[in-house]
Amino acid sequence: ARPAAPSPEARLELRGDKPAASIRVDVDRLDEIAALAGDVLVEGERAIRRSRDLNALFARWGRLSDRVIALAERLRDARTARLVEQIEGDVHLLRSDTFRFARAQTEAASSSQAQFGMLAERIGEARLIPLSGVLAGFPLAARDMAREQGKEVECVVRGGETGVDKAILLSLNDPLVHLVRNCVDHGLETPAERVEAGKPRAGKIVISARVDGDLLAVTVEDDGRGISPQKVRASALRKGIIGEQQAASLSARNALDLIFMAGFSTREQAGETSGRGVGLDVVRKRVTALGGSVTVESEVGKRTRFTLRMPQSLSLMKVLLVRIDEDVYGIPAVDVDSVGRLDPKEATEVAGIRAVRYRGRLMPVVALGPLLSLNGGPRSKRPLVAYVDHGSEGAAVVVDGLHGEREVAVKAPGAFLKGMRFVTGAAALEDGRVALLLSTPDIVAAARRLASPALARGRDRRRLRVLLVDDSAIAREAEAALLRSLGHEVDEAVDGEDGWRKLQTGSYQLLVTDVQMPVLDGIDLTRRVKATPRFVKLPIVIMSSLSAPEERRRGVDAGADAYIVKGELEAESLAATLERLCGVGA
Structure with a gap:
């Protein structure tokens, strides 16, 4: 008789395979385990701290034992020789045992902490769910949307295996739906338009996800018509979202950022601005609420890319601990x-705005103590500062002290902290204190608001062409930003001679100059300009850090029409000065 066919289980055993084992675990139960793992991680830090304290005590004991041995040696004589030897032997033995115990305790604490950290990391990974669960349906949905509008589209998903916390996963779906709908509805052209532009008939949307350090980065990119900063600026101006002076001062990058404003989210506005804006304020609000950021890049006629960055997990977070x-x-x-x-030499202050040049760009300086209404700011002349970035914006955050980087278990803010400005959660520390976790988006937004010069109010002002002369790059950038915020066009010169050359070749309605400059200072430049018949009626404003009365007299005697001290400068007072000199309010 033929032998019976082996069962499926037997066949697995013959091949050496093992059936995959898995069980369902309630997410709430997993959250409880993750919270316990976070508490255990804190206990591990406390064990490390106790180990350090113990080593410090043993070091004190070592110094005391040296004195005991020295004292015993001084008392040694014929009668006490044996007793002294016993004391020395006991002290040496005790010191040896103490050293071994301290070393074993330190090693055990370090080993336990490493295991606790691995435990918390593994539990954090167990909470992660592949993004494919959300992304898998987008290719079909995008094709259906395109078919309704007579368009053709290929939607590609990459990085679907990337894991993300379930809480983030649930909050990510709506923003992605908004972005893909924008791509199909307004970003991509019709097949006829694409063929005429030399593109394939079918548009392409690429949704990709990857882990960037501790952040999850999700991009949504299309090869459509792109976004025109000029059209965005014009549309925002027509709808009253911004004023004319602010529109004139906006860079192309800042103009693109207007599409995330709530007032920009209608189809009519979207159509006027290459179809962007529908629901994008919702996208930014959702992602920012998760501690993330949204940025947009675009090339007109070629592509648009939205990038969403957010924490991969909400339960464990690496933080920089600072002291106020x-x-x-x-x-x-x-x-x-x-x-x-x-360094005070690297910072400048114009119109009450303090800024510092950092890696090629100007960053507003914000003191965390006053921002949180805790104190008046650090007293040190060279205070500690953390340079933070969020999306395309950044800030130099001044603090009283630094306590290094730490991985902490994030606790949701309780009733007492809920709604508190800038606070997103709390974490227990090994010394028993509780650290409040701050929202970087809120801090950067506050710094940006503080750094935005007050726009001149009242009647619309005529736009002036201004030549700004200052040898300090950081001061020149801040002053130029202030003048542009008032709606004026600004050319920059790096010193007096450079300013004189540009003045002769250009057509300007106002000269603004610093005093202390190499080669040709502001006073001599003013004299030279006023001595030239062609420029005798050109208004000159000296903007200097020198405030002494005799310096003001030197400026007036040289022919300057106004003298403004940089530290006392305000946007409104500068606007009033320009109105008086140039009649820009007329």
Whole structure:
């Protein structure tokens, strides 16, 4: 008789395979385990701290034992020789045992902490769900949307295996739907338009996800008509979202950022601005609420790319611990570019705005103590500062002290903290203190608001062409930003001679100059300009850090029409000065 066919289980055993084992675990139960793992991680830090304290005690005991042995040696004589030897032997043995115990305790604490960290990391990974669960349906949905509008589209999903916290996954679906709908409805052209532009008939949308350090980065890109900064600016101006002066001062990048404003979210506006804006304010609000950011890049006629960055997990977070007075606060480490001391020579202050040049760009300086209404700011002349980035914006955050980077278990803010400005959660520290975790988007937004010069109010002002002369790059950039915020066109010169050359070749209605400059200073430049018949009626404003009365007299004697001290400068007063000199309010 033929032998019976082996069962499926037997066949697995013959091949050496093992059936995959899995069980369903309630997400709430997993959250409880993750919270416990976070608490265990804190206990591990406390064990490390106790180990350090113990080593310090043993070091004190070592110094005391040296004195005991020295004293015993001094008392040694014929009668006490044996007793002294016993004391020395006991002390040496005790010191040896103490050293071995301290080393074993330190090693055990370090080993336990490493295991606790691995435990918390593994549980955090267990909470992650592949993004494919959300992304898988987008290719078909995009084709259906396109078919309704007579368009053709190929939607490609990449990185669907990337894991993300379930809480983030649920909040990510709506923003992605908004972005893909924008791509299909307004970003992509019709087949006829695409063929005429030399593109394939079918548009392409690429949704990709990847892990960037501790952040999840999701991009949605299309090869459609792109976004025109000029059309965005014009549309926002027509709808009253911005004023004429602000529109004139906006860079192309900042103009694109207008599409995320709530007032920009109608189909009519979308059609006027290459079809962008439908629901994009919702996208930014959702992602920002998760501690993330949204940025947009575009090439007119070629492509548009939205990038969403957010934490991969909400339960564990690496933070930079900073001190304000004696309290500790945490800033997400992924948002911190670097830390250091703020050198007064690298900072400038114009119109009450303090800024610092950092890696080629101007960053507003914001003191965390006053921002949180805790104190008046650091007293040090070179205070500690954390340079933070969020999306395309950044800030130099001044603090009282730094406590290094730490991985912490995030606790949701309780009733007492809920609704508190800038606070997103809390974390227990090994010394028993609780660190409040701060929102980088809120801090950067506050710094940006503080750094935005007050726009001149009242009647529309005529736009002037201004020549700005200042040898300090950071001061020149801040002054130019202030003048542009008032709606004026600004050309820049790096010193007096450079300013004189540009003045002769250009057509300007106002000259603004610093005083202290190499080669040709502001006073001599003013004299030279006023001595030239062609420029005798050109208004000149000296903008200097020198405030002494005799310096003001030197400026007036040289022919300057106004003298403004940089530290006392305000947008409104500058606007009033320009109105008086140039009649820009007429």
